[in-house]
Amino acid sequence: MPNTAAVPATDSTYAALRERYLSVRAATEALAAPLSPEDQTVQSMPDVSPTKWHRAHTTWFFETFVLGAHQADYERFHPDYAFLFNSYYEGVGARFPRARRGHVSRPGAGEIAAYRTYVDEAMASTLDRDLDGRAVALIDLGLNHEQQHQELLLMDIKHVLAQSPLESPYLSAPVRVAQPSPPLQWISLPGGIAEVGHDGTGFAFDNESPRHRVALQPFAVADRPVTAGDWVAFIDDGGYRRAELWLSDGWAAVQTEAWEAPLYWASIDGDWTSFTLAGRRSIDPAEPVCHISYYEADAFARWADARLPTEAEWETWARRAGVQVANQFVDRPALHPRHTQPSVYGEVWEWTASAYLPYPGFRPAAGAVGEYNGKFMVNQHVLRGGCCATPAGHARTTYRNFFPPSARWPFTGARLARDG
């Protein structure tokens, strides 16, 4: 999962910061509002966290790194919460085993609400004081961190709701009119030396820096992501039964996990359907395919006589004039990727061919917050773009999301590339 590291905040005034704090914190509670206490308790697999855990962990972050570190007389809400809601920070002590988060019924959703209120009140007084740059940076980091968990909350609860045969929707939404898969255009780009990485303007996670030069060969990028319609053609052509299309580890996963289609897809009376946050419905050929692993994205590309782009290629393409990010997170999350549009990204996270590794000269932040990103730089692949559950502002061109190649429960899709 993506995480965060301290980068100096910019010109936020305290008022703006306080307003943003309230807004981000309220957005988390709004996302949890449709969920029952039972929904908020379940952990449907080790990678998933319960909703109430997300609500508590993001709160623990402010308690630990801001209040505990910068407010001398701060009294913790509960002595066991540091143990319960630390995710993976070795530097701040022991923690409850991740795979057993769903075994904890208490504190319940209501007590977590009280915890959030308590910390928010303490933060309010903190935000009134003179804050040094380090504290502002940590608050900024904490807010970006919480926004990342908003997305995790949605992808996790989707997995939870899919476990019951009831397949209850998270929210109801009008059914869209399905459309045929749009034609694919290739955008050709020249090779040469390119610059990638964050330029230091505005917030970014530590893993997006330093900006640096890369050598590119001429290449082409598809101007739309792979669609659900494309994927049906792949399935129909035996995509999940042809070993020659797959990486060795991917083919092992196909056989062990009995993959025959993307996660959440089911064939009902010969019609492909998908469970969405608005319930199960027929797939729409024009929407980006979603909930595929890296292995599947890679196999599809081989089948299509193409490949996945590297993250440098992707970023170079995304910076091009005319390429736009989807604009789906104004008020509340879109519940599902929408129809693809030419030269737009941001409806699904797009697997790249690049392993998740440090940029040349990368240095994690000092202290425990330095554990955010750097220590996960092995055994994962980079995804770019953003998705229908990504908070606005997190879909920037330099953003490096990452997951193990077997992950399917995030909103993961693919975009093709080829040698130019």
Add this chain to the structure above:
Amino acid sequence: MPNTAAVPATDSTYAALRERYLSVRAATEALAAPLSPEDQTVQSMPDVSPTKWHRAHTTWFFETFVLGAHQADYERFHPDYAFLFNSYYEGVGARFPRARRGHVSRPGAGEIAAYRTYVDEAMASTLDRDLDGRAVALIDLGLNHEQQHQELLLMDIKHVLAQSPLESPYLSAPVRVAQPSPPLQWISLPGGIAEVGHDGTGFAFDNESPRHRVALQPFAVADRPVTAGDWVAFIDDGGYRRAELWLSDGWAAVQTEAWEAPLYWASIDGDWTSFTLAGRRSIDPAEPVCHISYYEADAFARWADARLPTEAEWETWARRAGVQVANQFVDRPALHPRHTQPSVYGEVWEWTASAYLPYPGFRPAAGAVGEYNGKFMVNQHVLRGGCCATPAGHARTTYRNFFPPSARWPFTGARLARDG
């Protein structure tokens, strides 16, 4: 786990049956009342079921075996519930995987309440009609079945509440004054031919029949169960570190599971404590030891130069004049075994030396309810007596409870025996 099989009901009039139905059903809801929706959702290990599942499964029993079978126009509450709440009856169709019951957030605790009301109303009209003997027997069975699940509900929720570092009590209760472990007396009984098993008077599960003769050698039985005080002596004498005391499979469990004391025990500042349904507290040397596996009971007996009784020995002892069952379930469950009393059983289930096997001439009931008991007759040991969470009337001398020898989360204890 114990289960049930059809035995003809006795002389219950409809009024009495209806009253008993309402009483048993209300008792289940009373047990669940202190539990939050979050508590009712968690499955802390595969052997444990969520509270709301227990509430639903006992309801499904009446829906399936009484309403569905005997009421022609009965309409099921929900089409997916038969799949969700069938425990293990192969004869009535597919079922949701047991180990994943805790992954189901919906239906929630409130919907289960509605389900219970719906079925109770349908049952009320059924209980008004002329019922044949088969239906009465099934209702009787269903009520005994539900009472068994009341006990399971308590032992399961104890395990759930123990997972959180908060160790919240199920209910609060006054702390008792600890007493020293009482002295042990041996009751000698002659050998010869004895009769064991149920005599057909009143309800019994199928596995208690037929009554039959067994040959006994002279033997002696301890007039009180093994106490917590005894157990501390066993621990202090290296009981968990001496391989020669253990069955081979037991010693493997000691090492694999790192057992050093009964489940829920923890040494705090040199003082042995135990998590109880009323919270963590110091152990009371005079109370029966609880939450031990068969392996531990057997090792303790070897250490004490004794052995466990067979179930025939146990039953012969329990029928003796002067032996009494504990009387702890009048209003609501005792939360923990009380001080031992001479010639009393029923505070903890007592492991016997007998494997759980059919009695000579045993025949399971016809139909799917025949799956209650018989199909579990391998890889388990018999326990006798009853415990502080057992409903009144389930602590009869012929009752055969059973668990795998590694089970520790039920209220399991031990009573010693030796050759006479």
Add this chain to the structure above:
Amino acid sequence: MPNTAAVPATDSTYAALRERYLSVRAATEALAAPLSPEDQTVQSMPDVSPTKWHRAHTTWFFETFVLGAHQADYERFHPDYAFLFNSYYEGVGARFPRARRGHVSRPGAGEIAAYRTYVDEAMASTLDRDLDGRAVALIDLGLNHEQQHQELLLMDIKHVLAQSPLESPYLSAPVRVAQPSPPLQWISLPGGIAEVGHDGTGFAFDNESPRHRVALQPFAVADRPVTAGDWVAFIDDGGYRRAELWLSDGWAAVQTEAWEAPLYWASIDGDWTSFTLAGRRSIDPAEPVCHISYYEADAFARWADARLPTEAEWETWARRAGVQVANQFVDRPALHPRHTQPSVYGEVWEWTASAYLPYPGFRPAAGAVGEYNGKFMVNQHVLRGGCCATPAGHARTTYRNFFPPSARWPFTGARLARDG
């Protein structure tokens, strides 16, 4: 697996004992002779031991319990062998993990031969001296122990040879003429009080004692074991697909392990074949079915509207006038069970309905040899009779073999019983 405990030897003179020692030791080497060093190295599953391990472990037994204990100046052959070749005796120190015996290439088969010679020479001088009764009993025990391992060696190497697609035979043997399954007769026996267990005449393992009384109901026993022909009928009638025939744990095994027939059976062009120590061949309907688990034996009996006998019933039947043990181990092991004969046992081990538990008054021997049998008395079922790989003299009526209910790689079969 069955093992041994000290019982005082009888009237063996030293000469007879020495002769028997040489004979038993030579028989082991004769069994290993057809096997290559590679064959002797493989451990095809954790329950199987490599041939060279069997050869070394039986030697270690004499080194540890006779030479080491009774010969003051004895020098061990190699300092690491006690660690490598201790099977499970906690009382004599640490041991190499069982599941990794097949990871040890050195010492090789040749070094084990030298080890055997070394110990045999030391034993020869021991057998010349005055031996006390304890030593004689241990040698007697060691020889019976080694004979048990002769059978284990054969059943283990059968499993090893079956792993390779080459399915090489252990030895070649002429193909027998297949015969139809013989008709089944029932032998009725009255109930009442019977005596079972060893009477102290001649060698027996500790688990066969004390002789004691049991109460029996009238019953009947099939005068021949279940045949391969019977089993084909069971398969053809859907035996492996009908949940109602199976114990719950058995049905789980059928599904997890994908059982469709006994171990080593394969259907080739519609013809059932079985891998035998003489290679793969068509099954013979008249031979006892072999390589079935307790679960399968139990399910078959339920399908046949019968049940398995208890061990007391089996023993009572086997002592009856006219019942005979098969006579198949005169020179060398029969490679496969032969045609069934009326009132004969000993071609296949017969699963009984009895769990493996101590007889009333059972006491294991003092010291480490007391670990032979008693510590395995849980989670196993008793088998009676003997099999085509059992040494002569081990097929007595009181002999209690035992395996977990899932075991299929021994020569396990079944005999039906029913209420009289």
Add this chain to the structure above:
Amino acid sequence: MPNTAAVPATDSTYAALRERYLSVRAATEALAAPLSPEDQTVQSMPDVSPTKWHRAHTTWFFETFVLGAHQADYERFHPDYAFLFNSYYEGVGARFPRARRGHVSRPGAGEIAAYRTYVDEAMASTLDRDLDGRAVALIDLGLNHEQQHQELLLMDIKHVLAQSPLESPYLSAPVRVAQPSPPLQWISLPGGIAEVGHDGTGFAFDNESPRHRVALQPFAVADRPVTAGDWVAFIDDGGYRRAELWLSDGWAAVQTEAWEAPLYWASIDGDWTSFTLAGRRSIDPAEPVCHISYYEADAFARWADARLPTEAEWETWARRAGVQVANQFVDRPALHPRHTQPSVYGEVWEWTASAYLPYPGFRPAAGAVGEYNGKFMVNQHVLRGGCCATPAGHARTTYRNFFPPSARWPFTGARLARDG
């Protein structure tokens, strides 16, 4: 594991090719010669293959890709060998499960020798004929493939021999005089555009191409690998107990696997020793540390305030004037890495910071041989250099070896780098 793909052979005349064929094939047999049939049979973990399997699989390669494909009348040695000795080529049919290679005793080592002779004779006649370029390329590939397996054979048998407490040496060798760890010098290199990858002169595997440009920042490389002496300092400074030094997956491995030192190291009376192919001996501080995972190499680098080089940095450094490859494989394998020398590589494989991914424009060969390298390009890291068990000629600057980051049983070490 590294593998091979067809690249057109160069100017080998038939005579030279035949001579090389005989030489490579004989070298494999020479490596196996010290090993007993038992040694050749064992598979000590799933990643390890038995020696006789290596001998057979390399033979199967020629049988399948040369004889079977180019000699019309060729008759296979045995019908089951294609199934038994296919490693992972999905394109040529089913194969025996990898994790169970050690369960196969037959064919034995002797039969594999006959198989090798049979195929060598068929190859001899093939090498006399007119061969087309494709066949010559496949033979060249087969020889390089067999040389790779020579190294695998040695690292695998080292793991096998280490399982037994006997710790028998593969071969004996004189003990060297230990020396102190030599001082470390840094070689600074400028950034800019560099070319990496194979230039097409002579044999190379497909994964070394195409040659392409990369952008480098200024960097420095240590002129010697990390030594055993360095590693002792790391251990003494708590390297294996400090979470902050480790990647998250690495720290999990430290805890799960209880790592405290490199594989094969053991502390005896306060002295660090290592099991080598010549037996156990004290470590030599001046030798390169060996048998470390990527996780350990990465943690060490962090501890040393450095990092691992990327493969492009490594290759750029290795091409520098004055850098030399170790010269240890003239006659027979060195049994252990020798003392480090400045500006020399090739005693241990050096983990790089680069994930194993395709070079820009990479295309695997057509047909089943295309499965060599490409399909493993996920979840692995690149190692560079060569080791004491690498055949001469395989230690070229462009060679890309690869293993999962947890692998420790190859001869894996590390070289430090830092930003320039």
